Amino acid sequence: xxxxxxxxxxxxxxxxxxxxxxxxxxxxxxxxxxxxxxxxxxxxxxxxxxxxxxxxxxxxxxxxxxxxxxxxxxxxxxxxxxxxxxxxxxxxxxxxxxxxxxxxxxxxxxxxxxxxxxxxxxxxxxxxxxxxxxxxxxxxxxxxxxxxxxxxxxxxxxxxxxxxxxxxxxxxxxxxxxxxxxxxxxxxxxxxxxxxxxxxxxxxxxxxxxxxxxxxxxxxxxxxxxxxxxxxxxxxxxxxxxxxxxxxxxxxxxxxxxxxxxxxxxxxxxxxxxxxxxxxxxxxxxxxxxxxxxxxxxxxxxxxxxxxxxxxxxxxxxxxxxxxxxxxxxxxxxxxxxxxxxxxxxxxxxxxxxxxxxxxxxxxxxxxxxxxxxxxxxxxxxxxxxxxxxxxxxxxxxxxxxxxxxxxxxxxxxxxxxxxxxxxxxxxxxxxxxxxxxxxxxxxxxxx
Amino acid sequence: xxxxxxxxxxxxxxxxxxxxxxxxxxxxxxxxxxxxxxxxxxxxxxxxxxxxxxxxxxxxxxxxxxxxxxxxxxxxxxxxxxxxxxxxxxxxxxxxxxxxxxxxxxxxxxxxxxxxxxxxxxxxxxxxxxxxxxxxxxxxxxxxxxxxxxxxxxxxxxxxxxxxxxxxxxxxxxxxxxxxxxxxxxxxxxxxxxxxxxxxxxxxxxxxxxxxxxxxxxxxxxxxxxxxxxxxxxxxxxxxxxxxxxxxxxxxxxxxxxxxxxxxxxxxxxxxxxxxxxxxxxxxxxxxxxxxxxxxxxxxxxxxxxxxxxxxxxxxxxxxxxxxxxxxxxxxxxxxxxxxxxxxxxxxxxxxxxxxxxxxxxxxxxxxxxxxxxxxxxxxxxxxxxxxxxxxxxxxxxxxxxxxxxxxxxxxxxxxxxxxxxxxxxxxxxxxxxxxxxxxxxxxxxxxxxxxxxxxxxxxxxxxxxxxx
Numbered sequence: 001x002x003x004x005x006x007x008x009x010x011x012x013x014x015x016x017x018x019x020x021x022x023x024x025x026x027x028x029x030x031x032x033x034x035x036x037x038x039x040x041x042x043x044x045x046x047x048x049x050x051x052x053x054x055x056x057x058x059x060x061x062x063x064x065x066x067x068x069x070x071x072x073x074x075x076x077x078x079x080x081x082x083x084x085x086x087x088x089x090x091x092x093x094x095x096x097x098x099x100x101x102x103x104x105x106x107x108x109x110x111x112x113x114x115x116x117x118x119x120x121x122x123x124x125x126x127x128x129x130x131x132x133x134x135x136x137x138x139x140x141x142x143x144x145x146x147x148x149x150x151x152x153x154x155x156x157x158x159x160x161x162x163x164x165x166x167x168x169x170x171x172x173x174x175x176x177x178x179x180x181x182x183x184x185x186x187x188x189x190x191x192x193x194x195x196x197x198x199x200x201x202x203x204x205x206x207x208x209x210x211x212x213x214x215x216x217x218x219x220x221x222x223x224x225x226x227x228x229x230x231x232x233x234x235x236x237x238x239x240x241x242x243x244x245x246x247x248x249x250x251x252x253x254x255x256x257x258x259x260x261x262x263x264x265x266x267x268x269x270x271x272x273x274x275x276x277x278x279x280x281x282x283x284x285x286x287x288x289x290x291x292x293x294x295x296x297x298x299x300x301x302x303x304x305x306x307x308x309x310x311x312x313x314x315x316x317x318x319x320x321x322x323x324x325x326x327x328x329x330x331x332x333x334x335x336x337x338x339x340x341x342x343x344x345x346x347x348x349x350x351x352x353x354x355x356x357x358x359x360x361x362x363x364x365x366x367x368x369x370x371x372x373x374x375x376x377x378x379x380x381x382x383x384x385x386x387x388x389x390x391x392x393x394x395x396x397x398x399x400x401x402x403x404x405x406x407x408x409x410x411x412x413x414x415x416x417x418x419x420x421x422x423x424x425x426x427x428x429x430x431x432x433x434x435x436x437x438x439x440x441x442x443x444x445x446x447x448x
Numbered sequence: 449x450x451x452x453x454x455x456x457x458x459x460x461x462x463x464x465x466x467x468x469x470x471x472x473x474x475x476x477x478x479x480x481x482x483x484x485x486x487x488x489x490x491x492x493x494x495x496x497x498x499x500x501x502x503x504x505x506x507x508x509x510x511x512x513x514x515x516x517x518x519x520x521x522x523x524x525x526x527x528x529x530x531x532x533x534x535x536x537x538x539x540x541x542x543x544x545x546x547x548x549x550x551x552x553x554x555x556x557x558x559x560x561x562x563x564x565x566x567x568x569x570x571x572x573x574x575x576x577x578x579x580x581x582x583x584x585x586x587x588x589x590x591x592x593x594x595x596x597x598x599x600x601x602x603x604x605x606x607x608x609x610x611x612x613x614x615x616x617x618x619x620x621x622x623x624x625x626x627x628x629x630x631x632x633x634x635x636x637x638x639x640x641x642x643x644x645x646x647x648x649x650x651x652x653x654x655x656x657x658x659x660x661x662x663x664x665x666x667x668x669x670x671x672x673x674x675x676x677x678x679x680x681x682x683x684x685x686x687x688x689x690x691x692x693x694x695x696x697x698x699x700x701x702x703x704x705x706x707x708x709x710x711x712x713x714x715x716x717x718x719x720x721x722x723x724x725x726x727x728x729x730x731x732x733x734x735x736x737x738x739x740x741x742x743x744x745x746x747x748x749x750x751x752x753x754x755x756x757x758x759x760x761x762x763x764x765x766x767x768x769x770x771x772x773x774x775x776x777x778x779x780x781x782x783x784x785x786x787x788x789x790x791x792x793x794x795x796x797x798x799x800x801x802x803x804x805x806x807x808x809x810x811x812x813x814x815x816x817x818x819x820x821x822x823x824x825x826x827x828x829x830x831x832x833x834x835x836x837x838x839x840x841x842x843x844x845x846x847x848x849x850x851x852x853x854x855x856x857x858x859x860x861x862x863x864x865x866x867x868x869x870x871x872x873x874x875x876x877x878x879x880x881x882x883x884x885x886x887x888x889x890x891x892x893x894x895x896x897x898x899x900x901x902x903x904x905x906x907x908x909x910x911x912x913x914x915x916x917x
Contacts, residue, residue, distance in 0.1 A: 040508075040705065047533040048787065049513040049526060052499070069495045071516040080496065088492035091482060091565045123533060148707040148828065183707060183828050190709065192828040226903075229674045259485060260588045263629055369833035372822030373855045373905075377624065377631040382672075382855035382905040384833035401831070403855050403905025405674070409629075445674030445905040 003158060006031075009073055010162045013057055017082050018164055022059035024100040025164045027081075030054050032157030037123065039130035039150040047123065048153075057081040060100065064092035096258075098320045101298050102165035109294045112172040114156060117201040121154040121176060125202065129178075133207055137182055140215050143222060149181035149194070154202075167298045174200050175289065182214060186222040193218030198426060199289050217365065220388070224400035226446040227389065233361030234404065234442045235354060237387070238423040240367045242432045245344070247370045248379060248408045249428065252306055253337035254315040258324055261377055263409065264312065272312045273412035278345035279307040281316075283331070285341040287424070288431050292340040295429075297333035301340055304330065307412075334429045341430035344437070347418040351436050354417055356393040362444065363388045363395050363436075364404060379408035382445075402446040406439075414440040449474060449498050449518045452545075458502055458527050459542060459605050466536030467504035467511075469765070471604040471743060474500045475784045478561060481594035482568040487580045489569055491592070499784040503743075504530050506537035508769050512787035543607035550611045551740050553747075555733035556643035560595035560617050563644050568593045571647055578656040579623050585664050587631075588624040591656075593617070593647070600742065608744035616641055616735065616889060618878065621656055625663035632852060634663035634837070639735040639878030639889060662819070662838055665850050672839055672854035672906030678814035679856060680807055680842060680869075680898045685820050685877035687892035690725060690797050692825040693832040693860035694718075698752055698760075699778075699790040700767020701884060702827040709830040709861055710758060718758045719864035722800055725753040727762055727778065729793035735878040736795075736891035738780075742788040745777040752795075756864075764790040782886025789885045796893030800870025804896040807869045809845040815854060815904055816840040816847055822879075823856075830860035833905075855905040863899055871896035 010027040017025035031053040038046035055077070058067045066085035070077045134147045156174035161167070181194035195214035197205055236244060256262035264272065273279075283292040283301035294300050297319050305313045317325070318333030332338060351363065364387040374381035382405035389397045419436040450458075455472045462470030476498045483491035499516035500523075511533045513526040572591045579589030597615045602608055618639040625632050636659050640646045681689060694710075702708035710718060719725075729747035731737050738747050743765050751759045763771060764779035767790050780791040808816065816839065823834030836854040840847045876893035 044509060044533070044535070046510045046512065046787065047530075048511075049529050049533075050785065051515045051517060051522065051526070052785070053517060054497075067493060069493075069497075071497050071499070084494045087565060088494065091489055091492045091569050093489040095488060146705070146707065148705055190829050192707075192826055260626075261624075263631070368826075368831075369822075369824050369835065369855065372824070372835040373833060375632065375853075377633065378629075380853045382835070382853050382907075384831070384855065384857045384905070401857060401859075401903065403674075403833075403857055403903070405671075405853060405855070405905055405907045443674065443907045445903060447903075448675045 003160065006160055007162065010160065013078050013081060014162060014164050016078055017057070017059045020082050020086065022061050025059040026100045026161065028056050028159065028161040030157065030159050032155055034153060034155035035121065035123065036151055036153035037126040037130055039134050042131065042134065044127055055081065057085055059085050060098070061086055061089040063097065064089040064094055065098040066092065096320055096324050099323065100163050100165055101319055102163060102167035106300055107166045107168065109169045109298060111293050112170070113291065114172050114174045118156060118174050120202050126152040133180060136207065137180060137211055137214065140211055141219060143184045143186055143219060144182050144215065145185045146183045147180055148183050149179065152178050169294065169298055173290065176200060176202055178205060180214060182218055184218050184222055189222050191218060191221035193221065220398040221386065221400065224386065224398035226401040227399055227444065228447055229445045231441045232444050233358045233440065235351060235358070235361070235363045235436050235438045237363060237365045237436045238421055238434050239425055240364050241437045242425045242427065242434045243367055243370055245434065246427045246432050247374055248376060249339055249342065250376060252316050254317045254321040254325060255337050257315060258321055263377070263379065264315070268312050268315060270312050271310050272409070273307050273310040274415040275310045276347065276417055277307060277310055277412060277415045278305060280305045280343045280345070281339055281341065282343050283340040283430070285343060287433065288341045290430050292430050295331045295333045296335055297329065299329045299331045299333060301331035338429045342427070342432045344418060344434040346420050346422045346435035348420055349417065351419050351421060352395065354419055354438050355390045355395050358390050359393050361390040362399065363390055381406060381408065402444050404442050404444055406442045411439050416440050450500055450523060454520060454523060455603050458523070461527050461531055462504045462534070463540060463542050463605050465531035465534055467506050467534050468537045468540045469505040469605055471503040471602060472500065473503065473742065473784055474601045476599045477596060477783065479594065479596040480561065480565060481592060482565050482572060483590065483592035484572050484576045485590045486588055487576050492565055501784040501787070502527060502530055503787060504534045505766065506535040508766060509535040510766060510787065514784050540605070542605045545603065545609045546607050548609050548611065550613060552613045553730070553732055553737035553739050554615050554641045556615060558644040560615060560644040561597055571652070575621050575652050575656045578653055579660060582657065582660040583664060585625045585627065585667065586623050586660050587626040589622065591621045593619050602740070602742065602744035604744055610740045610744050612738060612740045614641060614738060617644070617646060619647065619650065621659050623660045623663045625667040627667045630667050632663055632667040634659045634666065637878065640733060641735060641737055642733045666838060666852050669850035669852045672815065672836070672851035672904060674904060674906045676901050676903050678811055678898060678900055679817055679902045679904065680811055680814060680896065681817045682819065683871065683873045683895050684875040685879070685892060686817060686897070687796050687877065687894035688820050688823060688879065689834055689863070690894060691792060691795050691881070691890070691892045692823045692834065693830065693863050695792050695795050696825050696883070697827040697830060697860060698762055700761055700763040700771060701789045703761050704767040704770035707828045709828065713758045716758055717756050718861065719753050719756040720867040721756040722870045723753055723756050723864060723867055724798040725796065726751055726798060727792055727795045729777065731794055734794050734876065734891055735889050736793040738793065741777045741779040742781045743779040745775050745779065747777040747793065750776055762790050762792065764788065780885060780888045782888055786885040791883060791885060791888055792881060792890050794876060794891035794893065796874065796876060797870065797895065797897065799872050799874040799895045802869050802871050804871050804873050807871055807896050807898050808842060808847060810869065811842045811845060811898060814842045816842050817856070825860065832860055833857045851906070853906060857903050857905055863902060866900045867897050868900045869898035
């Protein structure tokens with residue numbers, strides 16, 4: 001759709017809402033186009049292509065913020081958006097006011113990092129890359145029997161927002177991702193493993209290192225055994241630590257604290273982690289594929305330490321929770337509260353050097369069931385895990401069929417060291433960067 | 449949203465480009481929902497979304513394009529891209545469209561979309577007022593009610609021309625109990641294809657009290673022990689263990705590419721002889737039911753396992769081609785933004801002979817999983833994990849102290865073979881299942897069962913245990 005038409009449609013919605021009686025109003029247009037190729041057994045098994053668009057509206061009436069959504073672009077759709085939001089305002093009973101915002105000095109927010117690299121994302125390029133990747137994965141080891149899932153996809157889409165306070169926001173971003181899942185077999189033992197790459201220039205994809213990383217993590221699993229239940233000194237590898245830590249990140253939201261859904265309520269300034277642990281939010285982090293200069297409420301983002309050398313420095317605020325606590329938004333309003341690019345400060349030593357000091361313990365590389373095996377409020381977790389034994393100071397035998405169980409808040413206080421091997425995963429409204437983390441002792445359940 | 453003429457043009461173009469199956473899927477979704485938190489209405493939402501997907505198949509080569517922009521130029525551009533990408537196969541004949549038919553598995557007396565949001569609020573307040581006054585230990589509470597009407601139409605080159613029209617309601621009640629720095633939540637979330645009469649008949653006050661009681665019990669509970677032990681799994685949502693540990697590995701999505709621990713196992717013993725299991729999408733009014741699947745085939749009541757012997761896989765059209773078999777009417781998707789694939793519906797272990805009490809009494813020591821949380825599985829290896837939301841130790845044949853924080857892990861094949869008791873108290877429970885084609889409503893179910901040995905991931909060892917394996 002023509003963006004000029006989209007913008008005029010948004011302005012029409014806002015004008016009509018004010019005419020209807022809304023005190024404040026905001027309308028947003030979102031469109032996306034995506035393409036994906038899947039490869040299976042030397043052929044293109046699937047090709048997907050899509051385009052989509054939608055309009056969302058929010059407006060304040062009777063002191064309540066009503067919302068509605070549609071995919072239609074007609075006069076009837078405008079009436080639907082406004083009457084639905086008005087109906088919603090009639091039943092809402094929120095004691096905390098919400099806001100539509102515009103900083104007069106930043107009323108025009110534009111961020112369009114999409115460049116010509118996106119044009120390289122063609123069907124033929126994806127097919128060529130996918131077929132090569134599948135072939136080279138299978139030839140890497142005769143134990144890799146199948147590439148059960150190989151998908152290369154890209155997406156791109158503009159977001160446009162205007163409101164009755166004078167704000168105009170335009171953002172256009174893109175991403176490419178490559179994911180491969182392989183099956184390895186040895187005798188009766190079957191194991192699977194996957195690897196993800198993402199970026200915004202397909203030329204930066206390094207097939208060799210992708211294959212080596214996938215294989216180096218998958219093949220040792222064929223020899224994996226459980227270990228005896230007990231308490232083990234443990235390092236959680238970078239990506240596994242991201243998935244664990246990321247599952248508890250909502251506890252840093254001021255909204256969660258205000259609603260009694262976070263044990264961090266009232267603890268700003270307290271020591272909540274060990275001295276060696278620093279967690280920062282860096283919205284425009286140079287290493288991040290997805291940079292975030294402003295949030296979805298039109299507030300500029302900025303760098304901040306959430307935890308600095310173990311001390312809890314700030315909760316994350318959107319406009320609504322900031323008003324309630326009498327402070328300013330921290331630029332974390334994303335239809336609620338969310339984090340952009342989160343970075344755990346890395347240490348100096350490698351995992352191997354830390355393992356040498358540990359002597360006997362575990363290196364956990366994979367955690368499963370994070371959606372079910374943890375209590376996001378209490379911090380308790382018990383998770384299916386895989387990894388390696390640390391024996392005589394070396395990363396040694398592969399380990400499967402164990403759980404690690406503990407408490408997120410205890411782990412933060414017990415962190416002994418962060419390694420120097422930072423990796424990243426897409427997370428929340430940006431990416432989460434973390435090195436491997438030595439968390440001290442943790443309870444392990446396995447064979448008796 | 450697309451005219452019949454345009455739909456026929458799409459199918460013509462696709463078949464002329466070499467597709468041996470061309471399918472157009474159209475979807476309209478209307479919904480409304482209300483949510484309360486700590487006694488206040490903080491969410492009210494309503495919407496209407498529509499879109500379409502065009503799927504071309506040539507052997508096992510699949511092209512899928514979708515959009516919610518029904519402008520003819522956009523539709524034909526997407527169609528052209530799909531036609532260019534499909535592998536060229538032998539020319540097939542297009543079969544004339546059958547007369548449009550409509551079907552539903554909804555069982556509705558009162559259409560929930562005719563109910564105002566204010567009535568939603570009145571109902572939710574009955575739950576909310578219980579939670580906010582139940583006990584000071586209940587410090588946070590939430591409840592929500594959502595209804596969705598989904599009208600989908602499948603038209604394809606084999607002449608299929610069918611509409612499925614289902615309306616679902618889901619209620620969710622959650623109480624959080626606090627003790628010092630500990631917080632434990634308890635949740636109940638029934639779902640149905642019945643009308644608003646289901647809500648009117650629902651014993652909301654009683655169920656909310658049970659929810660609060662459970663949260664308080666769990667916040668006062670000690671941690672579950674670690675190690676291998678017998679586990680008795682309660683009926684109803686306990687069936688999630690079968691859904692994850694076995695059901696996903698019986699879908700042709702996995703079996704069709706030999707990525708399942710149950711590949712080539714038809715007719716073989718994969719479970720204890722006590723176990724029979726079905727996937728039945730044809731239970732009127734049940735949350736996971738549907739009459740016509742998302743590629744136009746009639747749904748089925750499929751016997752998966754009979755006395756431990758594997759009888760059937762769940763197969764969609766693509767899986768049928770890969771497995772040289774026939775589709776079983778199990779092809780589903782969350783919405784038009786997903787290509788459909790083989791999925792479960794109402795999947796359950798059939799009832800056996802033992803009573804719940806006899807199974808407990810027969811267990812000297814172990815864990816009783818009264819209420820299960822979610823879990824996940826790797827279909828290739830069968831490795832699974834499940835959270836136990838509400839657990840108790842079993843000591844000397846009696847349910848003893850509550851325990852929390854337990855996770856069950858193992859391999860699906862081992863667990864099925866280790867089921868040594870099956871109760872006579874089959875119950876179903878609503879859930880959502882996430883997989884390749886998105887999140888779809890499913891029912892899990894089972895009677896009380898006992899698994900003779902399973903790894904319980906808890907904290908520390910149980911000092912009182914002298915009969916652990």
